[in-house]
Amino acid sequence: MPDFGGGDPEAFRKEVREWVDANFPAELKGRPNPMMREERAKPSEAQEAWRKAVGAKGWGTPTWPSQYGGGGLGTAEARIIQQEFGRAGAYNPIGGMGVMMFGPTLLEYGTEDQKLEHIPLICRGDVQWCQGFSEPGAGSDLAALQTRAEDKGDHFLINGQKIWTSGAQYADWCFCLVRTDTSKKHEGISFVLFTMHQPGVEVRPIKLIAGSSPFCETFFTDVRADKKNLVGPLNGGWTIAKRLLQHERGGLSGAGGGGMGGRSLVDLAREYVGVDAQGRIADPDLRTRVVQHEIEGRSFQQTALRAMLESKGNSGPSAATSIMKNAGTSWMQLRHELTLEIMGHQGLGWEGDAFKPEELGAVRGWLGGKAFTIYGGSQEVQSNIISKRILGLPDLTQHN
Secondary structure, eight states, X not given: OOGGGGOOHHHHHHHHHHHHHHHSOGGGTTOOOGGGOSSOOOOOHHHHHHHHHHHHHTTTSTTSOGGGTSOOOOHHHHHHHHHHHHHTTOOOOOOSHIIIIIHHXXXXXXXXXHHHHHHHHHHHTOOOEEEXXXXXXXXXXXXGOOOEEEEOSSEEEEEEEEESOTTTTTOXXXXXXXXXXTTOSGGGEEEEXXXXXXXXXXXXXXXXXXXXXXXXXXXXXXXXXXXXXXXXXXXXXXXXXXXXXXXXXXXXXXXXXOOOOSSOHHHHHHHHTOBXXXXXXXXXXXXXXXXXXXXXXXXXXXXXXXXHHHHHHTTSOOTHHHHHHHHHXXXXXXXXXXXXXXXXXXXXXXXXXXXXXXXXXXXXXXXXXXXXXXXXXXXXXXXHHIIIIXXXXXXXXXXX
């Protein structure tokens, strides 16, 4: 879709700015997106009002087709919306796995009925999704999964276990890989959808070193998935899963616009470290490293935007998302480390009134951030994809 349809970008920016100023609750300014928190409290009236306003406008998913509840806009318009949200100290309240991974995949592989049923709910933020992929015996070798789906005519009965199921305790629906043919490995996997609010679904949160975690174990005992919620052909789920994982890597890298959020490192350093007579960060070594990190962040954002634009011309994301995932997650880990260094002992607070909210999150974010280079496909797995699919290097594992 051509950006602006031949219209005026500045006129559109004015429209967005006026709408945000009129609809964004002032009490939420500068506050983090509650969807990004590992432990989610019941949303406030202001948070709900903001979600409903953005969802009704379609601006939470601005480039998705308008017939399914998206904004129907071009990438340049989406960029303006993101910039104006940032200017106002606002967050995009429409997110999660439905936006980052499942929605784009369903738009490509789903039937018209499936899109009409599920995409509008994602665009409005009315439902939350979780991902049923990894299993205790199927991590990096995902195709080794054993969760079974037995054909019962008009539905499947699913039995098995998944692990690292992020947000399962909050999810309404699950997109899940199941084995429908035991005689083949990759060609025996199907992609099905089912509601989490049914008998036979058991969720057990996993607490990690940061004190909380989005991760869960999930157990399925005779869980029902209607045949209408089989995405793609029977035993054709592996192709769909690979495309979804490309979307996931793009989202985890920050290419989807999520980024780190919060205050800039420059502002934090000015407050905690102080400034010199020229108004610069007082510590010259720290100043150099913070500036370098800012430069790398802006370069990454521009590269991510270019990759996003190229993916539209290529009918979807490519193996380049592995580059962005590795670069983006490493950048975010370094940001956490610099944040702790800047805050000093105030960044080590775990709880208590002696610490500001952003200080209480610093060390937890640093600890939780250690998982960035593991989940969504480890750094090593992404490096293998880059070497084989982008650089064309030989697969040495085949010669050992």
